[in-house]
Amino acid sequence: MPAADAAIIGRRKEFVAELRKMVPGEGVIDDDASLAAYECDGLMAYRQRPLAVVLPETVEQVSQVLGYCHREGLKVVPRGSGTSLSGGALPLADGIVMAMGKFNKILEVDYANRCAVVQPCVTNAAVTERVTSEGFYYAPDPSSQIICSIGGNVAENAGGVHCLKYGTTSNNILGLQMVLMDGSVVRMGGKHLDAQSLDMLGLICGSEGLLGVVTEITVRVLRTPETQRALLLGFSDVESAGACVAKVIAEGVVPAAMEIMDRTAIHAAEAFVKVGYPLDVEALLLIEFDGSPVEVDHFIAMVNEIAKKAGAVSSQQSNSEEERKNFWAGRKAAFPAIGKISPDYYCMDGTIPRSKLPQALRKISELSDEFGLEVANVFHAGDGNLHPMVLYNADKDGDLEKAEQFGAAILTLCVELGGVLTGEHGVGVEKRDLMEVQFTEADLDQQLRVKCVFDDQGLLNPGKVFPKLRRCAEGGKMHVHHGELRFPDIERY
Amino acid sequence: MGEVFRPKNSDEVSSAVKDALNMKASLELFGQGTRRSLGRPVKADASLDMSALTGVQMYEPEELVMVVAPGTPMREISQVLIEHNQQLAFEPPDYGPLWGLPADKGTVGGMIMTGRNGPRRLSAGGVRDYVLGVKGVNGFGELFVSGGRVVKNVTGFDLPKILTGSFGTLCAATEITLKLLPLPPEAATLVVSGLKDGQAVAAMTRVLTETSIPVSSAAHLPAEIAKLSRVDSISARQNSATLLRVEGFGPSVESGIQGLKKVFGSLSDMFVLDKAETQQLWKEVTNASFFIQTEKPIWKLSVPPSEAAAIMSKLGKGLTTQYFYDWAGGAIWIEAPASEDAGEAAIRGTLDSVVVGDGHATLIRASEEVRANIAPFHPLSPVLAAVEDRLRKQFDPQGMFNPGRMYGVRNAN
Numbered sequence: 001m002p003a004a005d006a007a008i009i010g011r012r013k014e015f016v017a018e019l020r021k022m023v024p025g026e027g028v029i030d031d032d033a034s035l036a037a038y039e040c041d042g043l044m045a046y047r048q049r050p051l052a053v054v055l056p057e058t059v060e061q062v063s064q065v066l067g068y069c070h071r072e073g074l075k076v077v078p079r080g081s082g083t084s085l086s087g088g089a090l091p092l093a094d095g096i097v098m099a100m101g102k103f104n105k106i107l108e109v110d111y112a113n114r115c116a117v118v119q120p121c122v123t124n125a126a127v128t129e130r131v132t133s134e135g136f137y138y139a140p141d142p143s144s145q146i147i148c149s150i151g152g153n154v155a156e157n158a159g160g161v162h163c164l165k166y167g168t169t170s171n172n173i174l175g176l177q178m179v180l181m182d183g184s185v186v187r188m189g190g191k192h193l194d195a196q197s198l199d200m201l202g203l204i205c206g207s208e209g210l211l212g213v214v215t216e217i218t219v220r221v222l223r224t225p226e227t228q229r230a231l232l233l234g235f236s237d238v239e240s241a242g243a244c245v246a247k248v249i250a251e252g253v254v255p256a257a258m259e260i261m262d263r264t265a266i267h268a269a270e271a272f273v274k275v276g277y278p279l280d281v282e283a284l285l286l287i288e289f290d291g292s293p294v295e296v297d298h299f300i301a302m303v304n305e306i307a308k309k310a311g312a313v314s315s316q317q318s319n320s321e322e323e324r325k326n327f328w329a330g331r332k333a334a335f336p337a338i339g340k341i342s343p344d345y346y347c348m349d350g351t352i353p354r355s356k357l358p359q360a361l362r363k364i365s366e367l368s369d370e371f372g373l374e375v376a377n378v379f380h381a382g383d384g385n386l387h388p389m390v391l392y393n394a395d396k397d398g399d400l401e402k403a404e405q406f407g408a409a410i411l412t413l414c415v416e417l418g419g420v421l422t423g424e425h426g427v428g429v430e431k432r433d434l435m436e437v438q439f440t441e442a443d444l445d446q447q448l449r450v451k452c453v454f455d456d457q458g459l460l461n462p463g464k465v466f467p468k469l470r471r472c473a474e475g476g477k478m479h480v481h482h483g484e485l486r487f488p489d490i491e492r493y
Numbered sequence: 494m495g496e497v498f499r500p501k502n503s504d505e506v507s508s509a510v511k512d513a514l515n516m517k518a519s520l521e522l523f524g525q526g527t528r529r530s531l532g533r534p535v536k537a538d539a540s541l542d543m544s545a546l547t548g549v550q551m552y553e554p555e556e557l558v559m560v561v562a563p564g565t566p567m568r569e570i571s572q573v574l575i576e577h578n579q580q581l582a583f584e585p586p587d588y589g590p591l592w593g594l595p596a597d598k599g600t601v602g603g604m605i606m607t608g609r610n611g612p613r614r615l616s617a618g619g620v621r622d623y624v625l626g627v628k629g630v631n632g633f634g635e636l637f638v639s640g641g642r643v644v645k646n647v648t649g650f651d652l653p654k655i656l657t658g659s660f661g662t663l664c665a666a667t668e669i670t671l672k673l674l675p676l677p678p679e680a681a682t683l684v685v686s687g688l689k690d691g692q693a694v695a696a697m698t699r700v701l702t703e704t705s706i707p708v709s710s711a712a713h714l715p716a717e718i719a720k721l722s723r724v725d726s727i728s729a730r731q732n733s734a735t736l737l738r739v740e741g742f743g744p745s746v747e748s749g750i751q752g753l754k755k756v757f758g759s760l761s762d763m764f765v766l767d768k769a770e771t772q773q774l775w776k777e778v779t780n781a782s783f784f785i786q787t788e789k790p791i792w793k794l795s796v797p798p799s800e801a802a803a804i805m806s807k808l809g810k811g812l813t814t815q816y817f818y819d820w821a822g823g824a825i826w827i828e829a830p831a832s833e834d835a836g837e838a839a840i841r842g843t844l845d846s847v848v849v850g851d852g853h854a855t856l857i858r859a860s861e862e863v864r865a866n867i868a869p870f871h872p873l874s875p876v877l878a879a880v881e882d883r884l885r886k887q888f889d890p891q892g893m894f895n896p897g898r899m900y901g902v903r904n905a906n
Contacts, residue, residue: 111702112799135705157647164644170651171622175851186876190851191797193614193823195658196871197899198881199621202654206647223705246555252578252675291707292752295745351643353556385645423645431648438648439638446637447650449887453880465649 001048001429001463004093008074009051015074016052019096022064029053038079038097042144043087043430045400050077050091057102059177059185059215065098066213067183075459076181078209080121080149085347086428088155088208088464095462098213100151106130107216113191115174117218120151124158127219136221139166142424143332151214157206159424161257161331162288164382166222168424170205175218178204178211181455191218203450208426209461211454225290228256229300230327233307234281234314238262238377241283242357244310245381248287248303249354255299257288258382259331262361265338265376265389269330272337277330278314285312285381286331288324334378335389342374342391346403350414351423354384363413364388371406373399385423386414412437427465435467445470496539501546503628503636503667509541510665510893511634519896522661524564524600528607530592532660532869532898534861541665543602549573550668551642557673558625558642563602563666570601574673582674583619584611586779591791591858602666608658611779612710612738615820617674624657626670631663632889642670655884661895663888677709677740682771683753684727685735686762690715690818691802693735697821698798699756700737706752707745710738711821712778718817721783724774726764738775778819781826781857789815789828790835790859794844796852798822808843812836826857835859837867850874870899 016030029035030052039047051074056062069076075095082089091097103119109131110116116127116138124145127138141160142148148158154176159168166172175189188200195201204211235241241260248255261269261284270277277284285307289299300317307315318324330337338345352360361377368375374391388410392403411421411431415438421431435444444466451458452472495518498509513520518538523529525544544564551560554577561570567585574580585604590596605627610619626640639652656663688696693713700708712735719727719734727734739749750765757763766774777783784791796804801822808827813836815828829836840854853871856864873881878900885892 110797110799112698113797114701135703157651159645167618167622168645168647170654171618180876180880184876186880187850187874188877190848192795192848192852193820194610194619194795194853195608195621196795196853197873197877198659198663198884199608199654199657200877200880202621202651202657205654206651223701226705249557249675250555252678254675292705292745292748294748295741298742298744351641351645353553353558353643355553355556380645383645384643418641419643420641420646420648422648423643424647426647427649435649438641442635443637443639444649445635446631446639446888447652450650450652450884453883453887 001092008094012051015072015096018068019052019054019065022068023054023056023061027055027057029055038082038091038099041079041082041084041087041089043085043090043428046087046090046429048091048093050097051093051095053097053099055099055102059179062098062179062213062215063183063185066179066181069096069459070182070457073457073459075462077461078155078213080152080155081123081147083144083148083152084156084426084428085349086422086426086430088426088428090429092463100149100213103151103215110191111136114222115191115218115220117216118150119216120154120214121149124148124150124153127221131221132224135224137224138219138221139172140169143335150217150219154205154214154217155207155209156424156426159385161259161380164258164380165254165256170202172220173201173205173217174220176201176204176214177216179213179215181212181460189218208428208465210451210465211460227293227296228288228290228324229296230286230288230318230324231300231303231307232316232327233285233287233312234278235283235285235311236281236313238283238361239358240311241285242354242381244285244307244312246354247306247310251302251306253299253303255287255303255382256290257286258380259286260284260379260381261331261334262377264374265334265378268337268341268376269334272340273329273333275326275330281313286327331378338376338389338391343393343395346390346392346407348386348388348390348407348410349422349425350411350419351383351385352414352417352419354381356417356419357381357384360386360413360417364410367406367409371402373403373406380423383423384419408434429464432465433467435465497542498539499542499545503630506541506546506630506665506667507634507636510630510632513539513893514632514634514891517891519893522665522895524603525566525598527589527594527599528603530858531607533864535895535898537896543665544600546667554579559671559673560642561601561669561671563600563669565601567599567601567604568597575676578676579673580676581623581671582613582617583623584613584779585609585620586611588780588857590785591781601669605657605669606659606661606666612712612775612819615711615823616707616709621654621657623672624653624669625672627653627656627666628668629656629664629666632891632893636667640670644672660898662885662899663894665894679743679746680738680740680768680771681746681750682736682738682766682774683750684764684766685757686730687732688713688735689733690805693733694798694802694818694822696735696757697737700753701821704752704756706749707739707741708737708749709740710775710819712736713818715814715817717814718783722774722777724766724770726766726770727774736774736778738771783817784815784828784858787828789831790863791857792827792829792836792840792854793857794825794827794840794852794854796823796825796844796848800848800852801825804844804847807847808839812839833863834867835863841871868900
């Protein structure tokens with residue numbers, strides 16, 4: 001992380017006193033015991049106690065606090081539910097955390113326009129809960145949906161198992177209200193569909209809290225499909241399961257979800273939840289369909305045929321809601337199940353073109369031998385999003401470092417195969433230093449210039465996403481000549 | 494018009510931009526130039542003709558992904574996709590005939606950069622949802638890559654989103670990666686005849702909120718528009734037509750249409766269009782072909798669907814009787830009488846008073862003179878306008894690319 005600024009840390013009392021004027025009562029936390037709760041997010045290997053935590057309740061307060069921090073050069077780390085798996089909400093020793101927990105209300109549900117207006121710390125699942133009685137739901141379903149916030153979903157452009165058919169957060173939001181680092185409040189989009197001018201909404205989504213603090217989100221809600229049914233297909237090798245996925249797509253079918261688990265993951269899941277997964281197969285392919293009963297029946301029959309030709313050795317179809325949920329229970333329990341068979345695991349999140357799946361798995365298996373660490377694979381096969389879990393033991397000397405190196409090797413492999421470092425967990429702190437594997441200096445430079453548009457002093461969530469800072473200047477005066485060491489006076493972290 | 498650069502690859506694009514940078518020259522970017530009627534007329538020192546960067550560079554049907562050079566004709570892309578039963582699901586419109594040009598012209602770069610969406614915006618999303626990656630040359634002359642070729646990608650800022658629909662004001666795109674979807678094998682449309690505007694929007698809303706029928710698009714053609722359709726069963730009735738389209742495999746379409754009929758059970762006047770008629774009719778809706786016969790100004794409004802009928806009722810039939818609704822009311826197409834402001838004051842004034850900041854009106858057709866004098870794109874809030882201005886400077890410091898095409902001309906530095 002960037003070296004902490006001792007002068008800023010020295011002014012802590014002054015900052016806290018000033019912030020208390022803006023957010024009175026218990027809205028500013030500065031005692032050590034309470035600050036400890038904010039030390040880390042879902043990436044628990046990294047911890048840092050922040051200077052203070054501010055819990056604003058109104059947009060006006062967010063604006064005042066950001067404006068103040070902008071004037072004082074005080075860094076700000078926005079935080080929702082703190083479930084980031086990439087360290088997106090990791091605090092800074094010389095910065096405050098802006099925790100949005102009090103923005104937890106659903107402001108409006110507008111069925112006529114098929115949308116809901118929510119505050120950023122409403123949880124993902126709460127949106128669906130609220131509209132379910134009227135036959136609606138919110139489509140993106142990251143596995144942390146019970147706790148993760150919509151604001152965090154926007155920051156990470158969260159996906160989930162159903163984004164093959166329904167898209168990620170970016171495809172499911174219509175409008176935002178956001179406070180910029182200088183305190184100005186801006187609205188983009190609304191309840192209408194098309195962008196007025198440049199698609200700012202699309203840019204903000206997935207920007208990992210580097211461009212502004214979102215204070216309100218208009219999400220699309222969809223009608224709940226009439227029926228959902230799933231197929232559970234067994235294969236004698238993972239490659240055939242991958243090939244089956246490609247054939248389903250080639251036949252013009254886009255299921256609601258397609259998930260693959262490898263042998264290690266199947267056995268761990270079965271031992272954990274006992275749902276009756278076949279244990280004599282090398283891979284399980286779980287395919288879900290939704291729609292009218294007629295449509296779903298049609299797809300089940302069609303895909304069963306495709307699977308047979310693709311070499312499926314077992315096939316079960318859900319005939320009740322209970323059975324369908326059972327099929328999913330093992331997949332959804334995959335992470336905790338791995339936690340049972342290994343003291344620690346490190347979950348990766350690269351995406352590759354689907355056709356490279358066999359190649360990727362072979363190489364991951366070779367890397368597993370090379371690093372001497374076991375790996376279990378689950379992945380969103382429909383969109384090539386891999387979640388290899390590297391098993392290690394943090395108590396064993398050097399194991400964590402080995403796991404991290406193994407993880408980095410997997411992500412580098414994803415990029416080499418034409419894919420990307422992260423499909424849904426975000427870059428954060430975790431993959432920051434790998435950004436140069438995927439992007440050239442010019443690519444990153446253009447992204448950093450966009451950062452300058454919103455945050456000219458680099459005060460908002462610094463140390464995340466980008467391996468180096470860029471000094472902001474209008475009009476491109478900072479043009480860099482090829483080969484030169486850029487900004488030698490700017491620290492690299 | 495001064496010098497014309499016609500680069501053949503990204504390196505040549507970069508050189509051309511660097512030359513222009515050195516000369517402090519502005520550039521008009523175009524492919525075949527068929528979409529010049531959208532936005533303000535550009536007055537630039539030189540031209541950057543992108544039409545020589547052509548070809549489908551990668552197409553993997555099983556991956557639902559395609560990489561194309563920006564100058565590739567849309568016609569070529571459509572042909573390749575149809576051979577594999579695939580499509581660009583957002584139904585890219587062809588406004589050529591609307592502007593007095595031949596149909597089926599234009600390049601994929603122009604399509605992406607002008608960011609217009611067809612009827613399936615309602616269910617499948619817009620252009621922005623299908624552009625996975627863009628390579629381009631910014632106003633520094635630097636080639637940069639953004640996005641990727643996979644759908645699930647949160648690595649770095651999602652620059653393809655702001656490049657899509659940026660009218661060539663941020664960069665000269667040199668390569669575009671598109672997400673594709675299978676072509677639905679069957680399609681049908683339920684037509685309900687004789688509904689008034691308010692009833693029609695309410696009916697479309699009812700279908701979308703009270704049933705789970707996967708309607709892919711929903712539009713309402715008032716009688717004055719319906720009679721201009723080339724689909725006989727629509728024009729012959731001399732009455733309004735509310736259209737609900739269902740697409741997919743045979744059994745899905747059949748059960749969808751049956752479900753829709755049940756919703757409208759008490760209404761007697763309804764009928765079903767088969768696949769061929771459905772394709773013809775929705776092509777007319779996509780391309781707003783009903784307005785081909787005149788040269789009057791055309792606006793497209795994007796609004797919350799529930800406000801659509803109220804906006805039109807407030808605007809009053811005094812301004813025009815030529816309008817229709819798409820996106821279940823979320824889009825309103827209006828042909829305005831020819832006038833100095835092309836009806837801007839009335840249309841934007843009414844829209845702003847009804848939806849208060851939640852919606853906008855874009856000028857789709859007007860003479861060059863009119864487009865030079867009024868804002869083709871709805872004015873932005875001051876904060877957003879300032880952000881956009883800063884953003885453009887960070888891509889194009891000299892204001893070189895298509896100056897003024899979207900909003901006012903910016904002074905270089």
